[in-house]
Amino acid sequence: xxxxxxxxxxxxxxxxxxxxxxxxxxxxxxxxxxxxxxxxxxxxxxxxxxxxxxxxxxxxxxxxxxxxxxxxxxxxxxxxxxxxxxxxxxxxxxxxxxxxxxxxxxxxxxxxxxxxxxxxxxxxxxxxxxxxxxxxxxxxxxxxxxxxxxxxxxxxxxxxxxxxxxxxxxxxxxxxxxxxxxxxxxxxxxxxxxxxxxxxxxxxxxxxxxxxxxxxxxx
Numbered sequence: 001x002x003x004x005x006x007x008x009x010x011x012x013x014x015x016x017x018x019x020x021x022x023x024x025x026x027x028x029x030x031x032x033x034x035x036x037x038x039x040x041x042x043x044x045x046x047x048x049x050x051x052x053x054x055x056x057x058x059x060x061x062x063x064x065x066x067x068x069x070x071x072x073x074x075x076x077x078x079x080x081x082x083x084x085x086x087x088x089x090x091x092x093x094x095x096x097x098x099x100x101x102x103x104x105x106x107x108x109x110x111x112x113x114x115x116x117x118x119x120x121x122x123x124x125x126x127x128x129x130x131x132x133x134x135x136x137x138x139x140x141x142x143x144x145x146x147x148x149x150x151x152x153x154x155x156x157x158x159x160x161x162x163x164x165x166x167x168x169x170x171x172x173x174x175x176x177x178x179x180x181x182x183x184x185x186x187x188x189x190x191x192x193x194x195x196x197x198x199x200x201x202x203x204x205x206x207x208x209x210x211x212x213x214x215x216x217x218x219x
Contacts, residue, residue: 007161007218011154013047014211015147020044021204022143025087025097026134028080038064048203056206060199067194082192095186095201099137102179116175117141139183142176161218169215172208180205 029037041064048057067075087097104112117136134141146168153164187201 007156007165008154010214011150015150015154017047017207018143018147018150021200021207022140022147024200025143025204026140028083029076031076034076034079038067048207051207051210053203053206053210056199056203060196060203063195063199067196070194078193079196082194082197085192086187086190086197095183095190097139097183098135099139099142099175099179100135102182117145120175121145139180146171165215165218169212172212172215176208177212180208 023033041061045057045061048054067078070078085093086095088094099117100112115136121136149168149171153160153168156164184201184205187198190198192198
């Protein structure tokens with residue numbers, strides 16, 4: 001299989017996984033999407049394992065399985081409480097999902113990363129869901145952008161393929177991997193009732209690193 005075929009075959013899965021992560025970090029689970037995740041996860045586990053992320057994926061699978069000790073009617077509520085504890089409290093108590101918090105000296109939101117993302121969206125003519133009203137440097141927005149960008153470039157060939165692969169690799173390195181490890185480190189240190197979100201953030205970090213390395217090798 002040549003580079004063009006590899007690129008086209010991989011992009012459908014790449015876009016879907018970035019979109020999946022974007023939705024996970026955009027809002028709390030409810031009963032319906034939690035049940036859907038638990039049904040879906042065996043297939044997702046297979047996909048992550050094929051990317052070399054079996055250990056991280058097994059950690060998430062174990063965390064999801066451990067929800068069974070919580071009464072079914074309360075599981076989504078417990079995860080919503082974990083979501084709030086990890087991502088919505090003040091910075092010294094949680095892990096704010098905003099690039100500015102980790103990259104700006106004053107840790108204030110709406111900093112330079114948010115301005116850069118707004119410019120990036122305009123330059124690439126990418127439209128986000130209008131109901132998602134978070135600052136532009138929210139983690140979920142980076143992941144949505146990647147999903148849309150991958151879809152737009154999925155049929156690239158030759159020099160265009162190499163250019164897009166290089167641009168996406170640079171974006172991952174300079175716009176996400178420059179703060180995602182710090183975000184994940186904070187997530188691992190927060191004491192929550194379940195381990196679903198710590199496992200998710202660790203899986204995301206390893207996925208982004210693996211994707212960035214694959215783009216480098218493709219280029």
